[in-house]
Amino acid sequence: MPTSLRPQKTAVLVAQRIVADIQRRGNKAGDRLPPERVMLEEYNIGRGTLRESLRFLELQGIIVLKPGPGGGPVVQQPDGSGLATALTLLLQFENAPFRTVTEARTALEPMMAQLAATRMDDNQLAELKYSVDHMLDKVGDESVFLEMNKRFHDIIARNSGNALFGHLIETLLGMLDGTAIGVDYPEHRRLAVHKAHAAIYEALAARDPAAAASTMHEHILEYANYVERKFPDVLNAPISWTL
Amino acid sequence: MPTSLRPQKTAVLVAQRIVADIQRRGNKAGDRLPPERVMLEEYNIGRGTLRESLRFLELQGIIVLKPGPGGGPVVQQPDGSGLATALTLLLQFENAPFRTVTEARTALEPMMAQLAATRMDDNQLAELKYSVDHMLDKVGDESVFLEMNKRFHDIIARNSGNALFGHLIETLLGMLDGTAIGVDYPEHRRLAVHKAHAAIYEALAARDPAAAASTMHEHILEYANYVERKFPDVLNAPISWTL
Secondary structure (H helix, E strand, O other), rough: OOOOOHHHHHHHHHHHHHHHHHHHHHHOOOOOOOOOOHHHHHOOHHHHHHHHHHHHHHOOOOOEEEEOOOOEEOOOOOHHHHHHHHHHHHHHHHEEOOOHHHHHHHHHHHHHHHHHHHHHHHHHHHHHHHHHHHHOOOOOHHHHHHHHHHHHHHHHHHHHHHHHHHHHHHHHHOOOHEEEEEEEEHHHHHHHHHHHHHHHHHHHHHHHHHHHHHHHHHHHHHHHHHHHOHHHHHHHOEOOOOO | OOOOHHHHHHHHHHHHHHHHHHHHOOOHHHHHHOOOOOOOOOOOHHHHHHHHHHHHHHOOOOOOHHHHHHHHHHHOOOOHHHHHHHHHHHHOOOEEEHHHHHHHHHHHHHHHHHHHHHHHOOOHHHHHHHHHHHHOOOOHHHHHHHHHHHHHHHHHHHHHOOHHHHHHHHHHHOOOHHHHOOOOHHHHHHHEEEEEEEEHHHHHHHHHHEEEEEEEHHHHHHHHHHHHOOOOOOOOOOOOOOO
């Protein structure tokens, strides 16, 4: 970015030092950062730059700025919203279609299932099994189906032992929310999804990485082909940023 | 984020409307946004909120704020730095090790090569071939090696026809910069990398998706195994945010 401006860069560099100091001090969610006058001195900057740095970190979900007396910056664990925003904006500005997201899931989810096969514990497997069984119990209820579907993929992503997969899959699923983009799941599709989830669950419960990867690969390809066949307009539609 | 504050949310919602308007008007990089007084009226907000929205969009790389008279917000094509920052911060706050990145590359790069096999044109293939040949010509020069190595993976990612792969791989390669994290490439490793790149190039030039995916998969696994064997401390080290 040759056109980027000095004030912005200073604010980002200070933000970086604040993050390094949070890590160095071992601060946890809920911890207060030092008062403004201490930080102004510590980082040797003006009040405007410090406030911009803090606002930037707030937008990234690293801190919250509590208002009022006794307020100030408080550390929090970032959720995935900063990542979702940055990724969506990038894709929107390149007119990327929703197909971009299904292709990414095809690459990521088999690997993530492969890793999860050796990393999920019994409690996590039980949580996964619940999502599979409950999807079948309530197969007539589309909102429960969608919720259990999302939960299934989220649980595997979060328990793949790789934080990047967890956040990326969460972001991609959010961008590809079935109801929001207009993909419909008739009951025979829901039953097919349940069957695929059951097979993936069995592979994971057997701690079989290769089977986990291949059953997940089949499942995502089947989904991608279904949407490609029935809802090509959805896949060709451009991604856009909504919260 | 139950603790997030109203002013921040308003600024983000306004930012979202500004982005929608940029898209609706078909604005391109270099176009000016309307003057402040027009936007204040259009979005029916206070000056502080508007400035925060614009600053947010600047940090995402969507606009630059030109200073001085005749200045103001100018649209630009975002680069991947907003994505890199958001992803790195998330991973840093979960103490994710660098192994997270090599695992993600193992998932993404074969799929990206598979897509590129049917989507790269002759010029892009020629550009790729240059990176392969020049790596061998200058095999004694580590900086050229690293540059040609990065270029090889970048070209395939950018020409996979999937904008998400392009940006993600660029981000991951940036996080995993060999010299910065202390991975060393002796000459026999460089020759092995060259050989792998040549095989991947042949598969792509033959427009063979399956061969492209499998040669890339082998290449990334070989790299991951090399780093795992020789530099386990690097893979176990936590990711941290540097620009």
